[in-house]
Amino acid sequence: MTETTSYARAQQQLRDRIRGTWAQQPLYIDEIIRSGLTENQITAIRQASQETEDTGLTHFLAIIPGLRVRGYGDWAKFTSEFAFDMHEASGQKQTLVLFSEGETSARSFAYLVTDNGPVVPTGAPELMKSSSDDFIPVELAVPYYLQVLVAAAKGTEPPQAPDFDTRDVGDRNEDYIERFGLDNSDPDTLVFGATTVAALGAALWLLRRRNRYSWRTELTTKPELVASRNLKKAVAEAAAPIPEPVRPDDETWALYDRGRRIQDALAALTAAHPDWAESADFAHRNGVFVLVTLDRWVRRQLRRRSGRAEDEPRFCFLFPHHRKVVEDHVLKQSGRSLTVGLCADCREQLAAGHDPERLMVPKRPGSTRAVPYFHRDDAYALSGFGSFQPLDEAVLDEMSPQRSAAGRKR
Numbered sequence: 001m002t003e004t005t006s007y008a009r010a011q012q013q014l015r016d017r018i019r020g021t022w023a024q025q026p027l028y029i030d031e032i033i034r035s036g037l038t039e040n041q042i043t044a045i046r047q048a049s050q051e052t053e054d055t056g057l058t059h060f061l062a063i064i065p066g067l068r069v070r071g072y073g074d075w076a077k078f079t080s081e082f083a084f085d086m087h088e089a090s091g092q093k094q095t096l097v098l099f100s101e102g103e104t105s106a107r108s109f110a111y112l113v114t115d116n117g118p119v120v121p122t123g124a125p126e127l128m129k130s131s132s133d134d135f136i137p138v139e140l141a142v143p144y145y146l147q148v149l150v151a152a153a154k155g156t157e158p159p160q161a162p163d164f165d166t167r168d169v170g171d172r173n174e175d176y177i178e179r180f181g182l183d184n185s186d187p188d189t190l191v192f193g194a195t196t197v198a199a200l201g202a203a204l205w206l207l208r209r210r211n212r213y214s215w216r217t218e219l220t221t222k223p224e225l226v227a228s229r230n231l232k233k234a235v236a237e238a239a240a241p242i243p244e245p246v247r248p249d250d251e252t253w254a255l256y257d258r259g260r261r262i263q264d265a266l267a268a269l270t271a272a273h274p275d276w277a278e279s280a281d282f283a284h285r286n287g288v289f290v291l292v293t294l295d296r297w298v299r300r301q302l303r304r305r306s307g308r309a310e311d312e313p314r315f316c317f318l319f320p321h322h323r324k325v326v327e328d329h330v331l332k333q334s335g336r337s338l339t340v341g342l343c344a345d346c347r348e349q350l351a352a353g354h355d356p357e358r359l360m361v362p363k364r365p366g367s368t369r370a371v372p373y374f375h376r377d378d379a380y381a382l383s384g385f386g387s388f389q390p391l392d393e394a395v396l397d398e399m400s401p402q403r404s405a406a407g408r409k410r
């Protein structure tokens with residue numbers, strides 16, 4: 001028997017067991033793990049199920065063993081299709097379905113299902129982790145997810161995420177993005193997503209979800225930018241002298257100085273990374289793209305004889321080539337927040353409970369392990385492509401030989 005068929009058979013058997021119980025009652029706890037759960041855990045699960053029933057909403061809850069033979073995508077398909085079937089069987093307008101692993105950690109799949117299909121009320125609820133990077137234990141995860149689903153179904157305020165930080169606060173060693181929880185589940189997004197998600201058929205939804213999340217493990221390879229945005233020519237053009245202002249007031253001279261700094265930053269970046277156009281690290285070409293866009297903006301302003309000044313171009317924090325209506329967006333978790341520029345598409349995706357695609361780069365030079373660019377500690381991460389400080393400033397601080405010699409104060 002191949003691994004695939006034995007896995008499929010195990011899944012089918014699990015499905016049959018759950019389905020048999022759900023025909024009688026909403027709570028299924030797999031026999032394989034029941035003996036491993038404490039009294040407290042079972043009580044918490046039962047209570048949460050009862051409280052959900054008391055709201056008048058229809059729910060199904062399965063505490064299942066982890067089947068780790070295959071990847072996460074398969075679980076998403078299995079649980080979301082199962083959830084949709086249960087919704088059809090329930091005949092209700094809304095059906096809440098929650099699968100939680102009951103072993104060492106409660107990896108969970110939570111669905112609010114309507115006739116339009118199952119909706120996951122967050123970017124990555126199946127991997128809900130605490131701020132200390134532990135998985136939430138089952139006795140906290142189950143009540144929390146059920147409350148999230150109830151709030152989403154009723155359009156009411158979501159519950160606070162469980163506070164499960166076991167770590168000494170004074171002993172943190174994270175970068176600022178992790179500290180602000182950008183890469184953790186965002187409880188604000190959780191419920192916002194569930195209540196606002198657009199109507200999609202289940203099959204279409206699954207397809208989109210699989211496509212959408214493949215970027216998580218892969219280095220960014222597109223958009224390629226060098227040819228499509230003619231970046232080499234733009235770099236050459238940016239080396240031409242910055243035009244002296246037509247209107248020689250202080251403000252315009254300040255812009256002129258900024259133009260010189262952008263020019264220096266572009267020179268520093270391309271000298272520090274002469275392979276920027278071919279590198280597997282797409283942060284460099286995104287950096288060049290941002291700097292030449294700023295360079296062109298400065299030149300346009302300096303040549304302008306009349307008319308309104310153009311606002312400085314902004315770039316999406318998650319993927320700088322996104323340019324559609326970039327606005328400030330507050331990313332929040334557990335009372336902490338981080339303001340970044342986000343494009344309209346990424347804001348919409350967050351609102352729909354999805355994880356927008358990010359610029360994925362090698363963890364360190366030469367590495368094939370992909371991480372979001374802001375998990376590193378370089379000029380791009382420090383700038384957020386303009387969200388935290390202008391990219392030209394960050395690049396000059398990090399890459400220019402003169403500035404580096406003057407001493408970095410970090």
Ligand SMILES: [Zn+2]
Binds near residue numbers: 317318345346347
């Ligand atoms: Zn974006």
